[in-house]
Amino acid sequence: xxxxxxxxxxxxNPYQGAQQHASSPVNPEWPPPPAYQPMPGAAAGEAPTTLxxxxxxxxxxxxxxxxxxxxxxxxxxxxxxxxxxxxxxxxQELTGNDTAATSSSTSANVVPSSQKGTVSGxxxxxxxxxxxxxxxxxxxxxTGSGVIITxxxxxxxxxxxxxxxxxxxxxxSDGKTYTADVVGTDSSKDLALIKLQNASGxxxxxxxxxxxxxxxxxxxxxxxxxxxxxxxxxGIVSALNRDVTVSTDxxxxxxxxxxxxxxxxxxxxxxxxxxxxSTTTYKALQTDASLNPGNSGGALIDMNGNIIGIxxxxxxxxxxxxxxxxSVGLGFAIPINTVKxxxxxxxxxxxx
Numbered sequence: 001x002x003x004x005x006x007x008x009x010x011x012x013n014p015y016q017g018a019q020q021h022a023s024s025p026v027n028p029e030w031p032p033p034p035a036y037q038p039m040p041g042a043a044a045g046e047a048p049t050t051l052x053x054x055x056x057x058x059x060x061x062x063x064x065x066x067x068x069x070x071x072x073x074x075x076x077x078x079x080x081x082x083x084x085x086x087x088x089x090x091x092q093e094l095t096g097n098d099t100a101a102t103s104s105s106t107s108a109n110v111v112p113s114s115q116k117g118t119v120s121g122x123x124x125x126x127x128x129x130x131x132x133x134x135x136x137x138x139x140x141x142x143t144g145s146g147v148i149i150t151x152x153x154x155x156x157x158x159x160x161x162x163x164x165x166x167x168x169x170x171x172x173s174d175g176k177t178y179t180a181d182v183v184g185t186d187s188s189k190d191l192a193l194i195k196l197q198n199a200s201g202x203x204x205x206x207x208x209x210x211x212x213x214x215x216x217x218x219x220x221x222x223x224x225x226x227x228x229x230x231x232x233x234x235g236i237v238s239a240l241n242r243d244v245t246v247s248t249d250x251x252x253x254x255x256x257x258x259x260x261x262x263x264x265x266x267x268x269x270x271x272x273x274x275x276x277x278s279t280t281t282y283k284a285l286q287t288d289a290s291l292n293p294g295n296s297g298g299a300l301i302d303m304n305g306n307i308i309g310i311x312x313x314x315x316x317x318x319x320x321x322x323x324x325x326x327s328v329g330l331g332f333a334i335p336i337n338t339v340k341x342x343x344x345x346x347x348x349x350x351x352x
Contacts, residue, residue, distance in 0.1 A: 059086070080252025108206045117303050122220045123232045125305045128173045129205035130298060132193075132224035133157055133180075135165035145223035145298030146170065146194065147205050147307055153178065153196030154347075156339055157297030158312050159185045160246065162192050169195055173230055184346035187248040188280045189338060190312055193346035205299065208306030209337035213237055213285060215219025221289040221311055235289030235329070242311055244284040244332045247275040271315050283333040285309045291331035300333040309333030 007205075115121025129148045135141065144161030148154070155170065162168055167179040178196040185192040196202075204207035211234035217237045227230050245265040265275050287300060291314040 031177075054196055068208075084260055098099075107309065108208075108304070108306060110206050110302070117218075119220055119234045121303050122301055122303060123222065126205060126299065126301055126307075127222055127230055127232070128203040129254040130173065130222045130230065131155060132171045132227070132229045132294075133297060134169045134171075135162045136169075137164045138166065139164060143224060143227050143294045144296040145294065145311070147297070147299045147310065148202050149207065150204050151200065151202050152167050153199030154179075154183075155194050155196065156310060157182070157192050157194060158334075159190045159192045159248075160295045160308065160312075162194060163187070168194060170194070171229060172202070182351075184350045185352065186342055186346060186349060186350065187352055189282055189342055190246055190280065190334065191310070191339060191342055191346065193343070205307045206305065207336050207340060208302055208308045210285065210308045210337045213240065213302070214333075215239060215310055218303050219287055219289055219308070220303070221287070221291060221295065221298060222301065222302045223291075223295035223311060225292035225294040227294060233290040233296075235287050237285055238288050238329075239286035242284045242286045242332060243281055245275060245279045245281040246313060248278045248280050282334060282338065284312065285335055287331045287333060288329035289331060290329070295331075308336050310336070310339060 034257045035241045046120045046236060051113045070320060109116065111118075111121040115124070131148060133144045133146050135144070140164075142161055144157055146155040146157035146161075148155055162182050163185065165182065170180045172178070178192040178199055180196050183193045183195050215237055219235060219237055221233045221235070223231060264273065265279070285300065285308070287309075289300070291311055293314075295314070298311045299307050300311055302308050311331060311333045313332040
């Protein structure tokens, strides 16, 4: 939208339009109309002419840019309008509205500006939001990781980490141990929500936007591989939308596959052990950030400190001995937008 501006001295004759459309000719003896509207009372006692039958326009005033406090208020109003638009975008993203634009992989800059883009900066900012999970069940025990999403102790992890658990213990980055309850599970997406008992003041992670992730983006993974709490690795996003198939069988989830690792299949082949007959398939982010047993349920993070995925599976050479077990740069994570879309279901207590 554009606006036309006049200099302060360029006033239009407000009678010109009236003269052009008057039904009677103009008496040449009449004085010319004033260049501005007469002040009230200035023409008292004079009979109105036919020229005044139409409304007289207010002469335009000089349009000068406001200065000082007025200019500041105008700028604040513009900024507020922009923020309002950003807020609407955020609400669309969090409610899963698929009409929202998804041009960025981030929702906030969690890392201090002085350390932005560094692995150490990401690790320092996000590590307090990553926990170690120890689950006990009739089938044995399992160790995994989780991501704190609320200050009172809601934690997202993989379903295979806590499935069938009779007791869940969680250790935070500062060494405190809590008992946790399983709130909801979704085996079809390999997700679970657990809640710490008597917890408050925890550091919640910031959930990003995985739809904006691109191949080649740098990422950081934090978790507890082999029980080594708070381990940090880094790499890139290697591929998008990988169809990863994992087992939904509780026994296999607790016991793991070959070498005690989580079994999965990709491209018709099974890795890390037999996945069994009961499986589920989801779209995953592929990363070469080093993942090992115990990283399941931990965080895949962009360089601004936003969670973009929940680490869930890793490849290890089939038939390898325990001395050869480990990451070979083929790890997979559940996109965080999948997690956000499932949160309401998990919080409702759904168990499937």
